Amino acid sequence: MPHVPVHIRAIFFDAVGTLLFPEPSAPAVYAAVALRYGLRLAPGDVQNRFITAYRVEEAADVATQLATSEARERERWHRIVTQTLTGVSDPEACYRDLFDHFAKPAAWRVAPDAAEVLAALQSRGLVLGMGSNYDARLWPVLAGFPELAALTDRVVISAAVGVRKPGTGFFQTVTRIANCEPNEVLFVGDDLDNDYVGATTAGMHAILLDPRGDHTHIPHRIMKLSELLS
Ligand SMILES: [Mg+2]
Structure with missing residues (x-):
């Protein structure tokens, strides 16, 4: 099965640890x-x-x-x-x-393959967005990364929603912003509980970004973002 199933209409990404990394640590x-x-x-x-x-x-x-x-x-x-x-x-x-x-x-660096992957997904007609447990500081950070511009029309931040991931209320907001049914949304993130379990519990499809191979028992798992294109 491809990483992005054919019925998926929207993909939302976690921020920290998925697209953005503190640099220095x-x-x-x-x-x-x-x-x-x-x-x-x-x-x-x-x-x-x-x-x-x-x-x-x-x-x-x-x-x-x-x-x-x-x-x-x-x-x-x-x-x-x-x-x-x-x-x-x-x-x-x-x-x-x-x-x-x-x-x-x-204070941050962006994933090296982010721009290429987001452009390719956008060219397939997918709705793209971000879903983060960060706070309003995410806005000035995103403003410094044109590589992530494809996401900035749909940024869901838990501090604004009122519920953190993995809460279902957070993912219901993602679904509403995506203007899709839950099962039409794919959530990609590096945190097993907050991203993968939270999204699947809310009825979404989820893929765990697992660059170190820590979670080999998880069925839907990638080691780098560019695997979304295969
Ligand atoms: Mg993360």
């Missing part, structure tokens, strides 16, 4: 900010602290049925930064520096 950026505020941390230590803090926030989201907002996202990142960088001289300044950093296109 998030642990390197956190470590650099920590150092500016008097705390020397190895990137590996940053990563461990970050993952622990991130998971606490994810558990908090489950307790509120994945409700979100711009305020909730700022709260999320404030807690993650202050927990990850415990020991710095000015936690509030670190939070502001990091929040602002990731709103800039210069």
Whole structure:
């Protein structure tokens, strides 16, 4: 079976980890900010602290049925930064520096095959869009990447929807923006739960972007975006 079944009319893509990647890496950026505020941390230590803090926030989201907002996202990142960088001289300044950093296109790189893949899919008449658990900072980031212009008419951001992925309410908004039935929409993303399970639970077709081959038991899986064209 081709990766994009013939009945599919719209394809929506996750943002971070699928089309956009922090460059330098998030642990390197956190470590650099920590150092500016008097705390020397190895990137590996940053990563461990970050993952622990991130998971606490994810558990908090489950307790509120994945409700979100711009305020909730700022709260999320404030807690993650202050927990990850415990020991710095000015936690509030670190939070502001990091929040602002990731709103800039210069903090990101785009997937090398994104422009070619999106152009090819668009030429097949497919409706294209983006569905992200990021927040309003996605807009200034996208403005810096003409490679992703094919998606910018249909960008679904959880902080605006009010529900995070993998919540069904998020994917119902994607379906409405796509102006399709759920089973006519393909969702492509790198997160097994948030993207693949969330989309299929909402009745969509899903493909997991799995560049390291971590999830070989998943039937619909690609290792790079260009496989969508085969
Ligand atoms: Mg992702």
